[in-house]
Amino acid sequence: MGWGSRRWAKLAWAAVAALGLAALPAIAATNAAEGGNEKSDSTERGIRFGIDREEYDAQARAAMQVDPVVAAQLGAIRKVTLDEAASMDEPGPDVLVFDVEGSRGKGRVTARFITVSATQEALGPGMLVMADGTRHAIEGDADALAAEDGHAHDHEHDEDVEAGAGLFTRQAQEAAQRYPLIRQHIGQITTFEIDTDATGAAPGMNTFVFDVAGDKGRGRLQADFITVDAGTERLGKGVLTLADGRRLAFEGEPPGEGEAADEGAGVDDLFGDMQDNIFTRQARVAVQRYPLVQQHIGALQTFEFDMAATGEAEGVNEFAFALVGDKGRGHIVAEFITVDADTERLGKGVLTLADGRELAFEGEPPFPGEQVDGDVPETFARQDGIFVLQANAAMQAHPVVRRHIGDIREAAFDRDASWAAEGERYIFDLKGSKGQGRLEAEFITVDADSERIGEGELVMADGTRYPLD
Known part of the structure; x- marks a missing residue:
C-alpha cells in the first residue's frame, strides 16, 4: 500500500x-x-x-x-x-x-x-x-x-490499515522520544499505546493521543504529529499530562531542513517555550550552582537551549545550552537529573569554552534523600508488565534461543541487573526444554504490541556463550 x-x-x-x-x-x-x-x-x-x-x-x-x-x-x-x-x-x-x-x-x-x-x-x-x-x-x-x-x-484492507497504523505508531514514538520534555519526564519510552477513543475526540485533524510510560515516569501525550516523509513523523504542538496530574504544554519540534513550514512559524516561534519553561529554569539554576561554571563563565546572563546539539546528544538525559556570563561564554552538554518537581541536578558533561577548550566534569553528587542509580524506580519494567510479556515473545521467537533453550518454560526478569546494565540492555534467566541460561540483550520497540532483540548474548549454564546475531 x-x-x-x-x-x-x-x-x-x-x-x-x-x-x-x-x-x-x-x-x-x-x-x-x-x-x-x-x-x-x-x-x-x-x-x-x-x-x-x-x-x-x-x-x-x-x-x-x-x-x-x-x-x-x-x-x-x-x-x-x-x-x-x-x-x-x-x-x-x-x-x-x-x-x-x-x-x-x-x-x-x-x-x-x-x-x-x-x-x-x-x-x-x-x-x-x-x-x-x-x-x-x-x-x-x-x-x-x-x-x-x-x-x-x-479483511485484506483491514490488514493494510493495521500495518499502516503500526508503522505510524512506531514513527510517532520515535518523534516523542526525540523531544526533550519527554526525555526529561518520561525518559526512555517502554510502552507507547494509542488511545483511539481520546484520539477520535481530540480537536485537530493531526492530533493523536497516546498513553506513554518510560524509565522515569508515565503520562498521557496529546499532540499533533506532522508527516515529514514516508519514514518520519515530527512531534508538533501538544500537552504532556504526567501521572501526578501536571499538564506540560509544549510547541513541538521545528520543521526539518527542506520541510515545508507554516507561514510565519520559525524556529524561534516554535521553540520559544524551551527557552523559558520549568525545566530550563531549573537547569539554569543547576548549571549556575556548579563550581566549574562559576569559575569560567561566572554569573549567567543568558542561558539558551540548543535544540540541534540536544538532538545529537547520546543520552536521553543529555541536554545542550549556550552560556554567556560576566566572566566568559561557552557551551555545555550534560546530563540533567530530575531530583523532584522543583529541582534538576547537573550530571556528567562537558563545558566548551569560547577559546575551544573542553572541560569534562562529573557533575553534582546526589542530593540527600535522592534516588541514586543503584535504586530501581517504581516505573521501571516489572516481571508482570507488558514489556516483559513482549520481551518473552521476542526471546521465544529468536533462533539462538530456540536452538539452545528450546521452548521457554520460565523467564525470570532480573530487574536489578537490568536497571544497572548499560544502554537499553535487559537481562533474563531462562529455563527451557533444551537447557537453561542467562540472556542479556538490547530490546527494541517495534510497535505498541511487540519488541525485537538487538545485540546481545546468551550464556548457557555451562558457561558457553552464543552471540544473538
Whole structure:
C-alpha cells in the first residue's frame, strides 16, 4: 500500500478505529430526497454539503491519500480543490471531481465518494488523470464497495490499515522520544499505546493521543504529529499530562531542513517555550550552582537551549545550552537529573569554552534523600508488565534461543541487573526444554504490541556463550 505522506491516512485510520457511528450522508443535493447524495437538476446547480465544507474536503482528501494509486502517483497530498461544475456534469449522484496537488505531481481525480460514516469518506471507482495526460484507473475501497453491495467483508484492507497504523505508531514514538520534555519526564519510552477513543475526540485533524510510560515516569501525550516523509513523523504542538496530574504544554519540534513550514512559524516561534519553561529554569539554576561554571563563565546572563546539539546528544538525559556570563561564554552538554518537581541536578558533561577548550566534569553528587542509580524506580519494567510479556515473545521467537533453550518454560526478569546494565540492555534467566541460561540483550520497540532483540548474548549454564546475531 502506498502510504505516501500518511498525514491524511492517519486521520482516516484514527476515525475508523475510534468511532462506530452509523453511516450518514456527507453531501446532499439541493431539493434532493432526505438521506440521498444526489446532485441538483434544477436551475440552481450545485452541491450542498451536510457537514462543514472544510471538514468534507478533509475527509475526501483522506480518502484519496490512502488510495494506493493516488498515493503512488501524487505522493503526499498538499491541496485539493473541488470542481463543482465538472462534478455536476458527471453522471451519478456521488461522482465528484477534484484537482489534486501532491509532492510528486498534479492531477485530476474523478471518482465516486462513498460516505462510510459522519467522519469518513471512502474513494470508489474512478480515474486519475495526471497533468501530462497520463491516465490511471482507480479501483476504489473494496470494503466500502462490498459493504454497499452487501458482500462479505474482505479483511485484506483491514490488514493494510493495521500495518499502516503500526508503522505510524512506531514513527510517532520515535518523534516523542526525540523531544526533550519527554526525555526529561518520561525518559526512555517502554510502552507507547494509542488511545483511539481520546484520539477520535481530540480537536485537530493531526492530533493523536497516546498513553506513554518510560524509565522515569508515565503520562498521557496529546499532540499533533506532522508527516515529514514516508519514514518520519515530527512531534508538533501538544500537552504532556504526567501521572501526578501536571499538564506540560509544549510547541513541538521545528520543521526539518527542506520541510515545508507554516507561514510565519520559525524556529524561534516554535521553540520559544524551551527557552523559558520549568525545566530550563531549573537547569539554569543547576548549571549556575556548579563550581566549574562559576569559575569560567561566572554569573549567567543568558542561558539558551540548543535544540540541534540536544538532538545529537547520546543520552536521553543529555541536554545542550549556550552560556554567556560576566566572566566568559561557552557551551555545555550534560546530563540533567530530575531530583523532584522543583529541582534538576547537573550530571556528567562537558563545558566548551569560547577559546575551544573542553572541560569534562562529573557533575553534582546526589542530593540527600535522592534516588541514586543503584535504586530501581517504581516505573521501571516489572516481571508482570507488558514489556516483559513482549520481551518473552521476542526471546521465544529468536533462533539462538530456540536452538539452545528450546521452548521457554520460565523467564525470570532480573530487574536489578537490568536497571544497572548499560544502554537499553535487559537481562533474563531462562529455563527451557533444551537447557537453561542467562540472556542479556538490547530490546527494541517495534510497535505498541511487540519488541525485537538487538545485540546481545546468551550464556548457557555451562558457561558457553552464543552471540544473538
